[in-house]
Amino acid sequence: MTNEILRKPRVLALIGIGNTSLYAAIKRGDFPAPVKLGVRAVGWRRSDIENWLASRETKVT
Template sequence: MEPKQGFIRQKGLLNLVGFSAPTLWRKVKAGTFPKPVKLGQNMTAWRMEEVNQWMNSIQ
């Protein structure tokens, strides 16, 4: 079970949601998946609160 708060990087997120990286970025661009945040110059992550809200909305 994933944490309800904090951040999740792309690799963990893809395992959680079950789709590919291109599909993830297509959904982000289309506005149908939460946008990531930059945590550093080379670090992007998603807020778990937003990911959990998205997961609850599709059930």
């Protein structure tokens, strides 16, 4: 099973929040932590983002 890795600009576009809010949510434990890709590169698993978005939908309705 392959899982696409999304870089930060794509993640921000999908979730609709800004950079500062993203890292604040990660620090609070409200958003999945990034996966280290290299010395200066991180990304997020698409499945983690999709699961987070799905959990937000159930809280809103």
